[in-house]
Amino acid sequence: MPDQDRDVKVSGSYRALDREEPPRALDEAILAAARRELETRPAPLVAPTGRRHWYVPLAAAAVIVLSVVVTLHVQREQPGPEFDGNVAPAPPAQPAPKAEPAPRVEIQTKRDARKPPPAAPASQAELAKPLAGPAESAAGATSEARRAQPMLERQAVGQAAADAVAKRAEDAETPERTLERIAQLRREGRHKEADEAYAEFRRRHPDYRIPERMLEQVQPR
Amino acid sequence: MEAPDEQLMLAYRDGDAGAFEELYARHKGALFRFVLRSVRERALAEELYQEVWIRVIEARERYERQARFTTWLYTIAHHRLIDHWRKAGLKTVSLNADDDPPPEPAAGPAHDPLRQLEGREQLGRLLRALEALPAAQREAFLLREEAGLSVAEIAAATGADEEAAKSRLRYALKKLREALDDA
Numbered sequence: 001m002p003d004q005d006r007d008v009k010v011s012g013s014y015r016a017l018d019r020e021e022p023p024r025a026l027d028e029a030i031l032a033a034a035r036r037e038l039e040t041r042p043a044p045l046v047a048p049t050g051r052r053h054w055y056v057p058l059a060a061a062a063v064i065v066l067s068v069v070v071t072l073h074v075q076r077e078q079p080g081p082e083f084d085g086n087v088a089p090a091p092p093a094q095p096a097p098k099a100e101p102a103p104r105v106e107i108q109t110k111r112d113a114r115k116p117p118p119a120a121p122a123s124q125a126e127l128a129k130p131l132a133g134p135a136e137s138a139a140g141a142t143s144e145a146r147r148a149q150p151m152l153e154r155q156a157v158g159q160a161a162a163d164a165v166a167k168r169a170e171d172a173e174t175p176e177r178t179l180e181r182i183a184q185l186r187r188e189g190r191h192k193e194a195d196e197a198y199a200e201f202r203r204r205h206p207d208y209r210i211p212e213r214m215l216e217q218v219q220p221r
Numbered sequence: 222m223e224a225p226d227e228q229l230m231l232a233y234r235d236g237d238a239g240a241f242e243e244l245y246a247r248h249k250g251a252l253f254r255f256v257l258r259s260v261r262e263r264a265l266a267e268e269l270y271q272e273v274w275i276r277v278i279e280a281r282e283r284y285e286r287q288a289r290f291t292t293w294l295y296t297i298a299h300h301r302l303i304d305h306w307r308k309a310g311l312k313t314v315s316l317n318a319d320d321d322p323p324p325e326p327a328a329g330p331a332h333d334p335l336r337q338l339e340g341r342e343q344l345g346r347l348l349r350a351l352e353a354l355p356a357a358q359r360e361a362f363l364l365r366e367e368a369g370l371s372v373a374e375i376a377a378a379t380g381a382d383e384e385a386a387k388s389r390l391r392y393a394l395k396k397l398r399e400a401l402d403d404a
Contacts, residue, residue: 005365005372005387005390005391005394006394007394007397007398009398009401010347010394010397010398010401011366013343013344013347013401014347014351014366014397015366016344017344017347017348019250019254020250020253020254020257021249021250021253022249022250022253022267022270023267026267026270026271027245027249029271030245030271030274030275030278031241031242031245033274033275033278034233034238034241034242034245034274034278035238037278037279037281038233038236038238041282042236
């Protein structure tokens with residue numbers, strides 16, 4: 001402390017004053033309170049460590065928010081009912097138009113994806129429609145196309161999955177069952193389809209011996 | 222070698238009652254005189270003094286070693302005195318008023334420091350001059366003399382800036398010196 005903040009005479013005189021002390025009873029009361037405190041509330045489980053920084057709770061909140069966002073994003077990115085095999089077959093994916101006019105993409109709902117083929121806008125060609133008017137900027141359209149890209153990819157993936165399911169169903173069909181299906185096509189007069197199915201049958205089962213009675217019903221005419 | 226105050230308080234926080242007893246023994250006299258000479262009434266001083274220590278005890282779980290224990294202790298005492306004065310509506314003891322008028326001479330023998338310091342004229346004048354100081358200046362002086370705080374620590378304990386604390390201390394010393402020189 002600098003000398004200008006100290007006065008030896010004043011300090012000495014002050015220290016010569018009575019040195020009052022608290023009464024002993026007060027001392028005992030305070031010390032007893034201190035002991036009681038330890039009995040009622042033992043040592044903290046986690047000792048306070050350092051200064052509590054403002055960013056600690058903020059970081060915790062950020063981690064929680066990020067976790068929720070990532071979880072929701074992952075859930076939305078996962079394929080939904082498109083994989084249930086009820087999706088109508090759609091034409092192969094076409095590249096999204098890049099040049100003018102910028103594409104406007106309508107997001108297809110899952111309900112639409114379950115509609116029969118003629119009504120379902122399952123193809124990417126139907127998903128991508130021209131801009132309604134020139135007022136919309138190319139930047140905005142590009143942004144929309146970028147947002148729609150994951151949807152288009154999901155459509156293609158869903159279509160491939162549906163084809164795979166159908167192929168597995170065909171593979172699982174027994175030769176007898178296939179022949180009965182072909183015979184049914186003949187009876188219905190759908191000979192072109194029956195011929196194709198029969199040719200496919202022969203390709204798949206070249207060594208299969210068709211019973212005579214069945215052969216009359218399924219062979220090409 | 223004695224353990225530092227902060228280490229004793231941490232030990233008490235962690236459950237060592239003996240550490241608190243040692244800490245209390247170190248600070249009880251100075252803190253009691255600080256409170257007594259701030260309020261000039263013994264019964265009230267005892268009550269406020271006990272409450273300051275109770276606050277220390279209750280704050281033990283939250284205690285962290287961020288500053289000197291002494292500064293922390295007298296910060297609690299300062300706040301307790303502020304609470305008391307605000308509750309009592311005593312304008313003349315506002316800590317923020319450097320130019321408070323001197324308080325009226327205490328009435329009655331129980332409040333008369335001269336009765337306690339009979340025969341010690343010079344010390345009596347000093348004590349009266351101390352009582353006559355504005356509250357903020359008296360507090361700065363007592364924190365310096367009793368608690369041994371530096372100007373920066375006085376500023377921290379009272380929530381003032383260092384310049385204000387230094388100014389209060391200088392004015393207090395000047396007036397007390399004048400009271401002694403009058404003899």
